[in-house]
Amino acid sequence: MKKVVVILVLVLVAGVLAWKMFLGGGEKPVSFRFAKVEKGEILVTVNTTGTVQPVKQVQVGTQVSGTIARLHADYNDLVKAGQVLAEIDPAPFQARVDQDRANLARSEADQERAKVLLEQAKREMERSKELADKKLISDSDLDTAVSNYKSLEAQQKIAAAVVSQARSTLKMSEVNLGYTTIASPIDGVVVSRNVDVGQTVAASLSAPTIFVISDNLAKIRILASVPEADIARIAAGQEVAFAVDAFKDTTLRGKVAQVRLEPTTQQNVVTYTVVISADNPSSKLLPGMTADVTFEIERFSDILKVPNAALRYTPPETAVLAEPAPADEGEARKGEGEPKVEGKGEAKNGGKNGGKNGGERKGKAERKGGGERKGGAKSWATVWVPSGNLARSVRVRLGATDGSFTQVVAGSLQADQDVIVGVAIEGGNSASGMKNPFLPSRPPGGGRGGPPGGGRDH
Numbered sequence: 001m002k003k004v005v006v007i008l009v010l011v012l013v014a015g016v017l018a019w020k021m022f023l024g025g026g027e028k029p030v031s032f033r034f035a036k037v038e039k040g041e042i043l044v045t046v047n048t049t050g051t052v053q054p055v056k057q058v059q060v061g062t063q064v065s066g067t068i069a070r071l072h073a074d075y076n077d078l079v080k081a082g083q084v085l086a087e088i089d090p091a092p093f094q095a096r097v098d099q100d101r102a103n104l105a106r107s108e109a110d111q112e113r114a115k116v117l118l119e120q121a122k123r124e125m126e127r128s129k130e131l132a133d134k135k136l137i138s139d140s141d142l143d144t145a146v147s148n149y150k151s152l153e154a155q156q157k158i159a160a161a162v163v164s165q166a167r168s169t170l171k172m173s174e175v176n177l178g179y180t181t182i183a184s185p186i187d188g189v190v191v192s193r194n195v196d197v198g199q200t201v202a203a204s205l206s207a208p209t210i211f212v213i214s215d216n217l218a219k220i221r222i223l224a225s226v227p228e229a230d231i232a233r234i235a236a237g238q239e240v241a242f243a244v245d246a247f248k249d250t251t252l253r254g255k256v257a258q259v260r261l262e263p264t265t266q267q268n269v270v271t272y273t274v275v276i277s278a279d280n281p282s283s284k285l286l287p288g289m290t291a292d293v294t295f296e297i298e299r300f301s302d303i304l305k306v307p308n309a310a311l312r313y314t315p316p317e318t319a320v321l322a323e324p325a326p327a328d329e330g331e332a333r334k335g336e337g338e339p340k341v342e343g344k345g346e347a348k349n350g351g352k353n354g355g356k357n358g359g360e361r362k363g364k365a366e367r368k369g370g371g372e373r374k375g376g377a378k379s380w381a382t383v384w385v386p387s388g389n390l391a392r393s394v395r396v397r398l399g400a401t402d403g404s405f406t407q408v409v410a411g412s413l414q415a416d417q418d419v420i421v422g423v424a425i426e427g428g429n430s431a432s433g434m435k436n437p438f439l440p441s442r443p444p445g446g447g448r449g450g451p452p453g454g455g456r457d458h
Helices: 003-020 090-132 139-179 308-312 327-336 366-367
Strands: 032-036 038-055 057-061 066-071 084-088 181-183 188-193 208-216 219-227 239-243 252-266 269-279 290-307 379-387 389-399 407-410 418-424
Touching: 032 084, 038 389, 038 407, 084 208, 090 139, 219 252, 219 290, 239 269, 290 308, 290 389, 290 418, 308 379, 308 407, 308 418, 379 418
Parallel strands: none
Antiparallel strands: 032 418, 038 219, 038 290, 057 208, 066 084, 084 181, 188 208, 219 269, 239 252, 239 290, 252 269, 290 407, 379 389, 389 407
16 A cells, blocks of 8 residues: 555646646747837827818798799709799799789778778868858857868778788799799708608608708818816817728818817717718718817927837846846936836845746836826836847837827837837737637747747737
8 A cells, every 4th residue: 555655746746847847848939029119100190080062051941832843943953043943833822812902902902992981081170171160050050060170080090001911922922932842052962851742741841841052162171079177188279180981092181160168969979060061072072971080289200109008018027137126227217207116035146947037026016007198298118129039128118009009208119119019929929918809828838049030928
């Protein structure tokens, strides 16, 4: 029994030793991917979408109900102000005009009759007054003559009012008859036609739209929705670049014409409408197109910039070169308000594993300074540069970013210097330190040596 136990222990020890020798006995250097620190330009932008619309667009409707008798315009027709576009059957409106004209004639005749009667009553009243002065008629007869005169005077005023009312009714009928002829209010192009010949339109509480006419498409506007987080960075007069799907390879230019104060809330997201004016000389931009809009917030020229991938990458512990920070770099951090990083211990030279380059690094916090910043916000971060087969940290102060590159305000980086952005994947492309959660993990292996750009994955 003791022999069996001893044999099992020996087999277990041998297995552990073999695993360490062949699988875990040595760590292969990490194969890094690099990018260049560049000298160039950073453009801070705000991106959104908008809709192309004419500068002026009019909905032409009808104020009377009836049947469309004739159409004189169609889609895409160029029209002039005052040009007839459509006609509604005028027969019922013409009949109403004729009826109101007859009513006016009768009212005028009644007014003339009342005028004649009034003149007769006036003469009788004057005659009665003369006779009453001579005591030839009684006071009662005089009162009757005066009353008759005043009554006819009132009737004459009523007849005049009836004439005025009939004249107004006739005028309204003539206006409605004129509404049966629909004309264009502006010079432009017919964008939409919503009726056909024989169709009945009903104008009750609102005027139904028959045509939509836009003015000259040589100038257009774009209505873009900007989130509340970015609206403070938009102002009238800013340069705007935009493109539409129909002309993906063409970048068009415009300017912010108006920032509307009216907010729009959808699903708790607040946006504001920004009006962009632009030229459309060839009229290739059509109403309703979706435009990808880029507002140019700020431009930084002739600056040092580092790829954002370098700011996001953090190398593994075994690939980091442990060395104290240079004195001048520390002073720069201190002068710029860099937070103090407490060290975890001194470097130990000649450790058991040479790949660790002599012990622990001075502080883990130094390896966590990556990340992207919004345009204009300055902060410190850590980037990693190659040093032999290992990675060395460099502290830099960052400025504006365009999403791909970030401005380097302070630090020891130089133009065309290599910075680490990830590790190479064996037998494939590269990745910036990201692991696929669906791939099985494997123990580190491989021997020492090999150039920085080759070898197995980390």
